[in-house]
């Protein structure tokens with residue numbers, strides 16, 4: 001969490017560059033995003049923002065998230081009908097591990113990911129621009145609940 005202040009400053013700077021007016025509501029969205037490590041949905045962001053800024057509308061949250069996505073400052077993880085979750089801390093593609101019980105999403109550091117990308121390029125000739133790597137399972141907390 002020590003990076004969340006830095007990330008918040010970064011997001012503010014990027015939006016200012018784009019000529020965006022930073023209303024308290026938009027600031028609150030950025031703050032929630034920078035301090036959330038659990039890849040929240042727009043609905044979750046909305047709820048967290050509303051506890052401090054009850055006047056915030058869903059539209060403000062959606063608009064801010066759309067803008068951040070367009071600026072490549074938020075990574076969207078789409079799950080079809082399961083909706084989308086967002087990482088505003090690391091907008092670059094990176095692997096995730098997802099709990100099929102509680103839907104918690106955690107970042108994952110993997111050795112050899114660079115090699116894998118090289119391998120894909122070598123095997124297909126594709127100039128790779130992105131990738132998505134999700135692992136699914138039951139998280140330790142849910143395992144503990146199940147064994148009770």
Ligand SMILES: [Zn+2]
Pocket residue numbers: 039087090094096106107
């Ligand atoms: Zn992530």
